[in-house]
Amino acid sequence: MKHEQQPDCPRTEQLSALVDEELAREPREDIANHAASCPLCGAMLRDLTEQRSLLHSLAGTRAGVDLAPRIEQRLARRPAPRRKAPDGAWWRGWRLAPAGLAAASVLVTGIYSGALLTAGSAIASRPAAMAAFDAVPPGGICVGIPSCYSRGR
Amino acid sequence: MDPAAGPGGPISFIVATWNISGPGSFNGLLAADTRMTASEPTDRECADLSRKGDHGAFSRLVRRYQDRTYRFILRMVGSHDEAIELTQDTFIKAWQALPEWRPEAEFRTWLFRIASNAATDSLRRRKLVQFVPLEEDYDVPAETPGPEAQLRVKQQLRALESALARLPHEQREVVLLRDVEDMSYAEIGATLRINEGTVKSRLARAREALLAHRKRENA
Numbered sequence: 001m002k003h004e005q006q007p008d009c010p011r012t013e014q015l016s017a018l019v020d021e022e023l024a025r026e027p028r029e030d031i032a033n034h035a036a037s038c039p040l041c042g043a044m045l046r047d048l049t050e051q052r053s054l055l056h057s058l059a060g061t062r063a064g065v066d067l068a069p070r071i072e073q074r075l076a077r078r079p080a081p082r083r084k085a086p087d088g089a090w091w092r093g094w095r096l097a098p099a100g101l102a103a104a105s106v107l108v109t110g111i112y113s114g115a116l117l118t119a120g121s122a123i124a125s126r127p128a129a130m131a132a133f134d135a136v137p138p139g140g141i142c143v144g145i146p147s148c149y150s151r152g153r
Numbered sequence: 154m155d156p157a158a159g160p161g162g163p164i165s166f167i168v169a170t171w172n173i174s175g176p177g178s179f180n181g182l183l184a185a186d187t188r189m190t191a192s193e194p195t196d197r198e199c200a201d202l203s204r205k206g207d208h209g210a211f212s213r214l215v216r217r218y219q220d221r222t223y224r225f226i227l228r229m230v231g232s233h234d235e236a237i238e239l240t241q242d243t244f245i246k247a248w249q250a251l252p253e254w255r256p257e258a259e260f261r262t263w264l265f266r267i268a269s270n271a272a273t274d275s276l277r278r279r280k281l282v283q284f285v286p287l288e289e290d291y292d293v294p295a296e297t298p299g300p301e302a303q304l305r306v307k308q309q310l311r312a313l314e315s316a317l318a319r320l321p322h323e324q325r326e327v328v329l330l331r332d333v334e335d336m337s338y339a340e341i342g343a344t345l346r347i348n349e350g351t352v353k354s355r356l357a358r359a360r361e362a363l364l365a366h367r368k369r370e371n372a
Binding site: 011012013015016017020022047048051052054055056057058059061062063065066067068070071072074075076078081082 | 203204206208211212215216219220223224227228236237240241244245248249250251252306309310313314317328331332333334335337338353354356357360361363364367
């Protein structure tokens with residue numbers, strides 16, 4: 001006989017929390033009472049409980065080797081752990097300030113020089129696909145001199 | 154509750170006597186694993202000494218947590234060699250990060266967070282999830298009667314490992330932390346830096362998916 005889920009059936013989340021004893025007293029009693037009378041929820045509760053029991057059997061897995069000597073050997077090559085000093089940490093950042101300023105000025109100079117070189121060379125900087133819409137016909141050499149063009153005359 | 158099987162019959166787990174206040178609890182099971190004698194220093198004491206550079210105290214923590222860290226990572230990455238390597242890396246990272254560890258934080262959850270990050274990074278690097286190799290032998294509960302019943306329990310555990318490996322890694326880790334490592338929702342939340350509501354819903358989805366995988370495999 002197939003049992004249908006009832007409107008008052010708790011969600012799996014509630015049944016799962018019931019198995020874990022992580023519910024407050026009142027909902028815990030309500031859900032436990034419901035599960036005792038509902039075949040569907042009762043079966044789910046049994047499945048969850050059985051699965052938890054089976055999973056707990058996996059707790060017997062062992063590494064099969066003592067890692068402490070290996071770890072100690074690795075630690076021997078390292079200095080003792082030290083808390084990162086908060087005092088003066090900001091100052092360490094400022095020590096890099098001259099190098100940062102130099103890098104920034106080189107970058108700005110580079111961008112400025114590049115802009116000067118490309119300024120005015122509209123033909124070279126435009127993509128080839130846009131040439132059809134350009135004021136200068138493809139292959140033309142005049143840039144911005146009106147006398148070069150017939151203007152429909 | 155430990156798995157138990159009737160002699161000669163299909164494997165069944167005793168859940169009929171499930172009770173909301175008592176036998177459903179697993180807390181006592183792991184407590185035996187983590188219990189320390191009065192003379193042994195606590196995690197906090199060991200961590201405090203380790204922070205001062207005491208290698209002996211740190212080795213004590215390694216021995217206390219190496220198996221748990223290893224089995225968590227093993228089931229996340231699916232390879233023994235990689236799990237051994239990542240377990241060592243986890244402890245090395247923990248050593249380096251010890252000065253940042255706050256004594257009010259539980260050492261175990263803090264360590265598992267490092268382990269979880271190590272496993273997740275490893276999975277991201279290779280961008281695939283290998284299936285966990287099926288173990289040759291499992292520790293079947295001593296009270297499981299008869300070789301046939303023991304064989305069935307072993308088969309169930311193999312199927313479970315296989316189904317577990319098919320879960321998305323976010324779901325797999327909550328199941329491992331809850332059902333294998335026996336962490337509370339609050340501890341899982343602290344380990345994975347997610348809220349308890351997310352732990353609850355993710356765990357339910359994971360368990361549902363796991364049940365579905367297992368049913369499909371059994372069919």
